[in-house]
Amino acid sequence: MENNTNQIVPNRKEHDPHMHSAEHILNQTMVRMFQCGRAFSAHIEKKKSKCDYHLERNLTIEEISRIEGTVNDIIKSDLPIREKFLSREEAEKVVSLSKLPQDAGNTVRIIFIGDYDACPCSGIHASSTREIGEFKIISSDWAHDILRIRFKIQ
Ligand SMILES: [Zn+2]
Numbered sequence: 524m525e526n527n528t529n530q531i532v533p534n535r536k537e538h539d540p541h542m543h544s545a546e547h548i549l550n551q552t553m554v555r556m557f558q559c560g561r562a563f564s565a566h567i568e569k570k571k572s573k574c575d576y577h578l579e580r581n582l583t584i585e586e587i588s589r590i591e592g593t594v595n596d597i598i599k600s601d602l603p604i605r606e607k608f609l610s611r612e613e614a615e616k617v618v619s620l621s622k623l624p625q626d627a628g629n630t631v632r633i634i635f636i637g638d639y640d641a642c643p644c645s646g647i648h649a650s651s652t653r654e655i656g657e658f659k660i661i662s663s664d665w666a667h668d669i670l671r672i673r674f675k676i677q
Pocket of ligand 1: 547
């Protein structure tokens with residue numbers, strides 16, 4: 524199959540579909556709660572993962588539990604996770620393509636998690652959020668305006 528969807532997938536080899544789907548939900552949750560943008564760096568593994576965000580402070584205990592609650596609400600809602608292939612023009616109406624290389628082609632694969640999240644991605648995902656399991660934040664560390672969230676699913 525032709526691969527014209529070479530998009531944003533950190534460390535694809537260690538790709539775990541459930542963890543990676545949780546990463547999409549976490550990113551959208553961070554965007555909505557802190558307007559901080561999606562993780563600029565991520566390391567996704569089966570057992571535990573980490574995502575780095577540009578944020579000017581660390582999270583409070585309350586915020587950590589609010590993030591967990593929101594992510595788990597989305598998971599329990601059993602939202603479908605679907606891919607759609609859109610033209611760049613169509614895609615730009617629903618997502619930012621600023622991180623896509625200019626030569627990524629005219630068709631963009633967008634991953635939709637219900638109506639909660641849309642993100643260009645070429646990775647492998649769960650088919651619905653309920654498959655993911657329970658999302659748990661292990662820690663949040665902050666230094667030099669970078670917030671690192673470590674998390675697992677259980
Ligand atoms: Zn993805």
